[in-house]
Amino acid sequence: MSSCVAFTHPREAPVLLEREVPTCGPGEVLVRVEACGLGAADFGFFQLDGLPRAPMIPGLEAVGLVEATGGGVGVAVGTRVGLAPLAATCGGCGLCGRGLERWCSRVELHAWHRDGFLAQHVVTTGSALVPLTMEDEPTRFAPLFATGWTAFSAVRATGMGRGHRLGVIGVGGLGHLVVQVARAAGLEVRAHDVDPARLSLAGASATGPLEQDSVDAVVVCTPSTQAIQQAARAVRRGGTVVLAATSPSVRFDLSLFDTVMRGVTLAPAFLGTRSELGELINLVREGLITPHTHALALAEVPTKFWMLRDGGFTGRLVVSPTA
Numbered sequence: 560m561s562s563c564v565a566f567t568h569p570r571e572a573p574v575l576l577e578r579e580v581p582t583c584g585p586g587e588v589l590v591r592v593e594a595c596g597l598g599a600a601d602f603g604f605f606q607l608d609g610l611p612r613a614p615m616i617p618g619l620e621a622v623g624l625v626e627a628t629g630g631g632v633g634v635a636v637g638t639r640v641g642l643a644p645l646a647a648t649c650g651g652c653g654l655c656g657r658g659l660e661r662w663c664s665r666v667e668l669h670a671w672h673r674d675g676f677l678a679q680h681v682v683t684t685g686s687a688l689v690p691l692t693m694e695d696e697p698t699r700f701a702p703l704f705a706t707g708w709t710a711f712s713a714v715r716a717t718g719m720g721r722g723h724r725l726g727v728i729g730v731g732g733l734g735h736l737v738v739q740v741a742r743a744a745g746l747e748v749r750a751h752d753v754d755p756a757r758l759s760l761a762g763a764s765a766t767g768p769l770e771q772d773s774v775d776a777v778v779v780c781t782p783s784t785q786a787i788q789q790a791a792r793a794v795r796r797g798g799t800v801v802l803a804a805t806s807p808s809v810r811f812d813l814s815l816f817d818t819v820m821r822g823v824t825l826a827p828a829f830l831g832t833r834s835e836l837g838e839l840i841n842l843v844r845e846g847l848i849t850p851h852t853h854a855l856a857l858a859e860v861p862t863k864f865w866m867l868r869d870g871g872f873t874g875r876l877v878v879s880p881t882a
């Protein structure tokens with residue numbers, strides 16, 4: 560048998576379930592999960608009026624060991640792999656051709672269209688696999704395959720480089736990685752979070768709310784209307800506001816006149832290109848980026864769910880299903 564954590568009813572905490580070890584078909588692999596990142600996007604399931612399906616296993620990013628393959632994937636049993644949420648895309652549309660397959664209309668995402676990775680065993684496809692080495696420590700690498708990837712592409716999407724000043728609003732699992740990626744790229748960082756404990760993850764550049772016209776670009780790392788409005792005020796003329804956190808329940812309105820006449824670009828960030836993920840992994844191997852993690856056992860997710868949902872931790876939650 561194999562344990563997993565799943566949402567079974569809307570607006571209720573997830574529960575620990577036992578199920579048969581899943582089997583993999585052609586083009587699929589069975590992975591024994593060693594570490595799974597968990598965060599706001601996963602907790603958001605509980606807010607939905609209806610689950611995409613039930614039971615619904617969350618978990619968008621993980622590291623594990625290949626335990627079996629159905630053939631046609633090109634990865635050997637025993638290999639350590641990273642698991643990203645991109646289970647399948649059409650592969651033939653213009654977006655897929657430009658490396659933007661994450662926005663393909665036929666994308667299939669783990670933790671949405673398919674089960675997520677918050678389980679002892681998961682079945683996935685070659686598309687979601689990123690080969691790692693046995694030196695790549697599971698807890699440190701698990702936050703890279705959705706959160707870290709998004710953080711990296713968000714900094715890229717600002718179009719800013721060395722010497723530019725970047726605002727970061729929200730210093731949680733995503734935001735603290737944006738801060739590190741930005742510093743590694745030579746940007747000056749001004750970070751803001753309503754929670755002083757989280758702000759400490761941003762180091763010396765912690766500030767109060769970003770002042771008007773104070774930064775060249777802003778990455779919004781919390782799904783909040785107020786944060787987006789603060790970002791639009793804080794960015795200078797010709798700058799970019801990158802929306803890196805999302806939620807089905809958040810809306811925002813900005814002044815059309817100010818946005819157009821000040822030349823402000825709004826850009827989305829969700830995962831990134833394959834080459835960006837490779838660059839990020841290299842930065843972590845070189846020690847230039849180190850995710851701050853809060854460890855948790857699989858069985859603790861249901862019992863501590865409400866505390867976790869309310870942000871009772873700093874950095875990225877990483878669950879060890881084997882613990």
Ligand SMILES: [Zn+2]
Nearest residue numbers: 649652655663
């Ligand atoms: Zn496509």
